Amino acid sequence: MLKGKMDLNSFVVKAPQNIAIENIPLPEIGDRDVLVRVAACGICGTDRHIYHGHYPANYPVVIGHEFSGRVERAGREVREVTPGDKVSIDPNILCGTCSSCREGHPNLCRNMVALGVDLNGGLSPYCRVPVSQIYKLPPEADLADASLVEPLSCVLHGVDLLGVKAGTRVVIFGGGFIGQLMAQIIRLQGAARVVLVDPNEDKRAIARSLGFDTINSRDLRQLESLAEFDASVDCAGAGKVLQQCIEITRPGGKILMFAAYGQGQEVAVTPYDIFRKQLQLIGSFTYPDTQSRAIRLLTSGKIVLDPLVTRIRLDEVVSLFTGERKLIKGVVVFP
Amino acid sequence: MLKGKMDLNSFVVKAPQNIAIENIPLPEIGDRDVLVRVAACGICGTDRHIYHGHYPANYPVVIGHEFSGRVERAGREVREVTPGDKVSIDPNILCGTCSSCREGHPNLCRNMVALGVDLNGGLSPYCRVPVSQIYKLPPEADLADASLVEPLSCVLHGVDLLGVKAGTRVVIFGGGFIGQLMAQIIRLQGAARVVLVDPNEDKRAIARSLGFDTINSRDLRQLESLAEFDASVDCAGAGKVLQQCIEITRPGGKILMFAAYGQGQEVAVTPYDIFRKQLQLIGSFTYPDTQSRAIRLLTSGKIVLDPLVTRIRLDEVVSLFTGERKLIKGVVVFP
Amino acid sequence: MLKGKMDLNSFVVKAPQNIAIENIPLPEIGDRDVLVRVAACGICGTDRHIYHGHYPANYPVVIGHEFSGRVERAGREVREVTPGDKVSIDPNILCGTCSSCREGHPNLCRNMVALGVDLNGGLSPYCRVPVSQIYKLPPEADLADASLVEPLSCVLHGVDLLGVKAGTRVVIFGGGFIGQLMAQIIRLQGAARVVLVDPNEDKRAIARSLGFDTINSRDLRQLESLAEFDASVDCAGAGKVLQQCIEITRPGGKILMFAAYGQGQEVAVTPYDIFRKQLQLIGSFTYPDTQSRAIRLLTSGKIVLDPLVTRIRLDEVVSLFTGERKLIKGVVVFP
Amino acid sequence: MLKGKMDLNSFVVKAPQNIAIENIPLPEIGDRDVLVRVAACGICGTDRHIYHGHYPANYPVVIGHEFSGRVERAGREVREVTPGDKVSIDPNILCGTCSSCREGHPNLCRNMVALGVDLNGGLSPYCRVPVSQIYKLPPEADLADASLVEPLSCVLHGVDLLGVKAGTRVVIFGGGFIGQLMAQIIRLQGAARVVLVDPNEDKRAIARSLGFDTINSRDLRQLESLAEFDASVDCAGAGKVLQQCIEITRPGGKILMFAAYGQGQEVAVTPYDIFRKQLQLIGSFTYPDTQSRAIRLLTSGKIVLDPLVTRIRLDEVVSLFTGERKLIKGVVVFP
Ligand SMILES: NC(=O)c1ccc[n+]([C@@H]2O[C@H](COP(=O)([O-])OP(=O)(O)OC[C@H]3O[C@@H](n4cnc5c(N)ncnc54)[C@H](OP(=O)(O)O)[C@@H]3O)[C@@H](O)[C@H]2O)c1
Ligand SMILES: NC(=O)c1ccc[n+]([C@@H]2O[C@H](COP(=O)([O-])OP(=O)(O)OC[C@H]3O[C@@H](n4cnc5c(N)ncnc54)[C@H](OP(=O)(O)O)[C@@H]3O)[C@@H](O)[C@H]2O)c1
Numbered sequence A, B, C, D: 001m002l003k004g005k006m007d008l009n010s011f012v013v014k015a016p017q018n019i020a021i022e023n024i025p026l027p028e029i030g031d032r033d034v035l036v037r038v039a040a041c042g043i044c045g046t047d048r049h050i051y052h053g054h055y056p057a058n059y060p061v062v063i064g065h066e067f068s069g070r071v072e073r074a075g076r077e078v079r080e081v082t083p084g085d086k087v088s089i090d091p092n093i094l095c096g097t098c099s100s101c102r103e104g105h106p107n108l109c110r111n112m113v114a115l116g117v118d119l120n121g122g123l124s125p126y127c128r129v130p131v132s133q134i135y136k137l138p139p140e141a142d143l144a145d146a147s148l149v150e151p152l153s154c155v156l157h158g159v160d161l162l163g164v165k166a167g168t169r170v171v172i173f174g175g176g177f178i179g180q181l182m183a184q185i186i187r188l189q190g191a192a193r194v195v196l197v198d199p200n201e202d203k204r205a206i207a208r209s210l211g212f213d214t215i216n217s218r219d220l221r222q223l224e225s226l227a228e229f230d231a232s233v234d235c236a237g238a239g240k241v242l243q244q245c246i247e248i249t250r251p252g253g254k255i256l257m258f259a260a261y262g263q264g265q266e267v268a269v270t271p272y273d274i275f276r277k278q279l280q281l282i283g284s285f286t287y288p289d290t291q292s293r294a295i296r297l298l299t300s301g302k303i304v305l306d307p308l309v310t311r312i313r314l315d316e317v318v319s320l321f322t323g324e325r326k327l328i329k330g331v332v333v334f335p
């Protein structure tokens, strides 16, 4: 496989707004590493932030942290997988010795190092991955879908924190890839009613085609008529969504703060309502323990990805960063 | 409506194994009571135990605690419903002043008084019900289905205590009405795999027709091959089920003890496994707060009841107690 | 006891800023009511708000909702207490049929009626109290202390929601009566370090005398040096406290929003931090199930009240509302 | 320090019931290892089981998994500690890639490797410890006490799972070292009443001297008079304790199954009571995340160890295994 002249064309961010698609040397692997032949890699907002220099990265770096592939080669002390195995990657490498790692919050590791951010990632035909980050997939898994195990794991973690019960009613703000996945998982957890709010009719139409009720976020009258939701989820990170969540949620209800707002950005809330309605506002950041369940759900066919995903080529990636092109979710599929 | 000569034929247990179907006077109601015209009433194991004298009841009593109907008349201080409203009943009247009521466990009230056990219940064309026990149904609700809101509320409470997450694998022992409902609710909560274990092929066939995997509880080899379930549920209350749950459940998993074993009956468990696998065994008894969600789920059409339910006449009820007839769930529908 | 001419001098708020201390008729009681001879009644911020017309009350009304006393007379159907029993009162009467009552949040009842707000309360020698609101005290209980069972029950509920574990570090903003109680309960739950922040040196001195570390809320340099608290609690409801809590709390930590801000008042927060540190902001309002534990703790002597409480006469109450006099906690003790 | 001829006398279990106190070579360390100069090492039941061949160990092995010391030398890639630092050890090395590690239960790792069991442990002047297992202590820490951080961490984890709230009442069976620590931690969490049950008067006397109520486990009449505990804890692992817990615990209460019973040993329980009282039985095994809090509590002086601990020499250890000598807790202090 790895013989002869290889195409190792990779998407390298050399510095903010300076990228190249270029050959990189085949990575060498250590005893507990795996060389992954990348099958597919999703593009997300973090990649765009790295491109623009708004997210701290270790330039130059091959970006891409949502990826799947096959084991090409396994280090000497790797017992967990063997060459040919389909795998999905957890990009976030934790330190194991900081206070977050040791007090029950490994996903909040103070010394997190991430593939595709600090180390070369998945927008390359090959990637070196420590075996601690490798999850074996069942043989029947679709590798393009499996590139989206990472965002799905994030969503599952948020839903774990939220604690959705069968028969409840949930509203979700934001119909991007994350909001759409969130809606699906929350319905999967038995919510009796799931409403998706987004300004964009195309996204709402997709949600409706999947059976969700939708509301235009610009239609304030309709928004204000919402009330008594057991939970609301902010997957928008924009406008007055947080305060709208506070207003729409019933006494005793919960609000999942899933979206990344700008660092330092201030948003107004009314603490009286949080107190009087005894609400809980729950932050969620990446995930510590949901990737196996994400894999199980993806391969069970219970998640609909097709209307959300567009397959793109490596040389099309940059158009998503510059804003020339807008996709709910772009996935680079390697040949 | 209530004029002229009325048929108030009711199913009265006069003493253990001594029943009569006889006219009772139309109940008078107090200021905070509702007179319910019963539409349908389910029969469950507790009714059989009352018939046999194995469950403490206030003989003579009209049994039946799983029922629905319409408001016939409302007491002077009732604001919550008006005549004609479809309603479902919560049969368990709590005291509000015992230590269970006051410390977060009203369903474990020390002075519980139940319709159909201590007070006349639903196997009668009319029943007096305190408004505290009345849940208004949406107009489109099917009243026969709605008689089963009570057992569904119990199951929801058990599942709340268990805490099922999307993508997990759960095994359920017992394919009676409760086990079959449990399987549906647990799948509704997003379980990726749900297996039902029962000795009876007819019950397993129903479960399979609803999409569940099944195992014959007598097929020990197959049972022993089970492992690594995130949770297991005892809806059988028989044989070695509890210990089988302990063995089948993965480290860190949970066991829902939903079934009523005989009072004082001893069952062997291996505490080492509970300790070493850090299992949690979770008892569940009736419910404090799930009836509204049960109503929402039933009327949403997400629960399949038809293959489980047989409509019967009042004079057929006793045959379920004597064992002449066996049904997964019998429901008396009033004309 | 109740013979002859009685002094039924009561503190009546007739309309906002219009009060009278006047004789009221001895209340008549129903079958499930108790006539309580009030022993002591605490004054809190809600009373001041009622006086000023900033809290909806049913004028004219005898205020006072933090009170204790002895059973003078019990209604015909009262079995729970007998004359002479010492009792503490839960002032919040819930409806039992609203969606909050029925879905696990009785403290958030939509139809709450409160003694001392909607019905005559404890600033009177006698008060009619439904038995549902009566908690029997052990004979050795101090009745002046027992008037403070209500705020202690609130604090316990907040701490239940927060979930304090032994060995954690907690910061509390606000050294009023509530903040000082909060500090004591959180230390009682095993917190290894408890810091109290307040602008007022007298209050800080009391806290220090009880063994707490304190910080002047005006000393921004010291405040900014705080970090890595497992939890923080807002018992101040003022200034930038909420955002300070967000900054001081460690990743994975929790913030208890216990204070009542002004209705509609907006406060700025940084959602990025809540997301990135995966914080939880937890509202808390009154309590559903902590009063028995509050009684047990108060009578166990584990709570220090003396330095916090000032005994006052009925005719001194109004000076607390006008601001003439400032007390951490005033308690009217009836002769 | 490490120059010249060293005394590396270590306690080696060569095979079941075959031990030697002998010199071992100074361990070599890898880049992420720390060479610890052991200060103190506690002896526990697991050590005795290894000695007797009842617990799977990697003979020959230096036992001892409860230990503390100072950093003698640190591997090239160790940033977390430097020579001279006082440290406490987490003996359980997890794999990071098994399903327990990856799904939220690292303490239930399927491939756990333990210092003192599978690798040489703390009954030796020096021990090689991966930095992932090293917790830095504050300079003022007492190193003999700090050897007991491991059992304290286990107890904290059990109490975390149990969820003790201020004002509750808890009964603990077993007054060995673990039961006595459990009693202290549960009181520290605010329990209003803590009762310790043990057959041995000496142990009960110690508990009483620390302020606990005690009961002789052989005094069945007194035991049967117990009731309505919010929680009970099995730190005995003997007799009928588990069923006694079930009987003594109030409806809605919890039972912590902390003790290790014999593998395969069957014990009888009454499932009816677990169902009817809606109890929760909670297994607890080692700990995933409590060691930092254990250190904080130990160094805060909130835990009383002196009456429980006896300092012994290396050559006295075996007498604890043969039963010649009985101690609540023996700790070997190295010179
Ligand atoms: N917690 C975690 O671990 C985690 C993991 C992944 C992602 N995230 C975060 O989740 C958020 C969503 O991710 P995404 O990839 O789906 O982003 P996205 O594609 O930008 O989606 C956000 C959506 O919200 C819509 N929106 C804007 N204003 C709105 C409003 N007022 N009401 C309702 N919707 C509104 C946007 O519409 P327009 O496009 O028309 O503006 C867009 O459709 C991001 O903040 C991301 O950083 C969090
Ligand atoms: N927690 C609560 O609030 C609550 C509420 C309602 C009901 N319950 C309890 O839930 C349990 C189930 O109720 P149900 O109405 O469904 O009772 P059911 O009709 O008697 O169902 C029990 C089922 O378990 C089967 N079974 C017997 N031995 C088994 C084994 N070894 N393995 C697997 N299955 C086995 C039975 O088969 P056969 O019929 O062939 O024996 C039967 O199909 C009862 O104990 C009931 O009291 C609890």
Ligand SMILES: NC(=O)c1ccc[n+]([C@@H]2O[C@H](COP(=O)([O-])OP(=O)(O)OC[C@H]3O[C@@H](n4cnc5c(N)ncnc54)[C@H](OP(=O)(O)O)[C@@H]3O)[C@@H](O)[C@H]2O)c1
Pocket (backbone or CB within 6 Å): C044, C045, C151, C154, C155, C158, C173, C174, C175, C176, C177, C178, C179, C197, C198, C199, C200, C203, C217, C235, C236, C237, C238, C239, C240, C241, C257, C258, C259, C260, C261, C284, C285, C286, C287, C328
């Ligand atoms: N959740 C519930 O169920 C519940 C129950 C009871 C009470 N509460 C609420 O709890 C809060 C506290 O009650 P309380 O009776 O103790 O009120 P309080 O006597 O007004 O105490 C508030 C304290 O916070 C201090 N403070 C003001 N600004 C501060 C700042 N920036 N940082 C730190 N401290 C600051 C105040 O000092 P100055 O006096 O000098 O301004 C005062 O000492 C109130 O909002 C009350 O409504 C809630």
Ligand SMILES: NC(=O)c1ccc[n+]([C@@H]2O[C@H](COP(=O)([O-])OP(=O)(O)OC[C@H]3O[C@@H](n4cnc5c(N)ncnc54)[C@H](OP(=O)(O)O)[C@@H]3O)[C@@H](O)[C@H]2O)c1
Pocket (backbone or CB within 6 Å): D044, D045, D151, D154, D155, D158, D173, D174, D175, D176, D177, D178, D179, D197, D198, D199, D200, D203, D217, D235, D236, D237, D238, D239, D240, D241, D257, D258, D259, D260, D261, D284, D285, D286, D287, D328
């Ligand atoms: N979950 C975990 O992570 C973890 C961690 C450490 C230890 N443990 C386990 O915790 C348990 C206690 O450890 P330990 O070191 O304290 O053991 P221990 O010294 O053997 O203590 C057990 C105590 O229970 C007493 N006891 C015996 N029968 C009793 C009865 N019927 N009622 C009440 N007490 C009774 C014993 O008395 P006699 O000595 O007179 O028999 C002894 O004092 C052990 O099973 C241990 O394996 C668990």
Ligand SMILES: [Zn+2]
Pocket (backbone or CB within 6 Å): A094, A095, A096, A097, A098, A099, A100, A101, A102, A108, A109, A110, A111, A112
């Ligand atoms: Zn870390």
Ligand SMILES: [Zn+2]
Pocket (backbone or CB within 6 Å): B094, B095, B096, B097, B098, B099, B100, B101, B102, B108, B109, B110, B111, B112
């Ligand atoms: Zn009760």
Ligand SMILES: [Zn+2]
Pocket (backbone or CB within 6 Å): C094, C095, C096, C097, C098, C099, C100, C101, C102, C108, C109, C110, C111, C112
């Ligand atoms: Zn209500």
Ligand SMILES: [Zn+2]
Pocket (backbone or CB within 6 Å): D094, D095, D096, D097, D098, D099, D100, D101, D102, D108, D109, D110, D111, D112
């Ligand atoms: Zn592992």
